[in-house]
Amino acid sequence: MTVATIVAGVLLAAAALLTAYRILAGPNTLDRIVGIDSLMAIAAGALAVWAAYSEDTMVLPAIAALMLVGFLGSAAVTRFRVRDDR
Known part of the structure; x- marks a missing residue:
């Protein structure tokens, strides 16, 4: 169990770092929203491993x-962002 936990933790940390890069380097707002939503899913996975x-x-x-707040936040920001594009 400990080896699986360590492997899962390392993989989640690597995913969090790659997602943080995606958030920082995203060319537009929607890319950053996807990155933040992914980071919330990674955090939920880390809590599940714990x-x-x-x-x-x-x-x-x-x-x-955490997953509910992440989904509702992403949906709300995306909705208002699409409304601003029109």
Whole structure:
């Protein structure tokens, strides 16, 4: 279990770094929104790995809330951004 947790942590850290680069280098707002949404999904994955490692289920509502806020934020910003383009 520990080896799988370490491998998952390293892969999530690498994904977070690549996503942070995408957020910083994104040429427009929609690319940055996709990057932030991906970073929220990576954070939820990291919380899920922590929940599996620590065998603590108290983190699961936080994962659901994080994903809900990430989705609603991305949908709202995208909606207003498309409205501004017209």
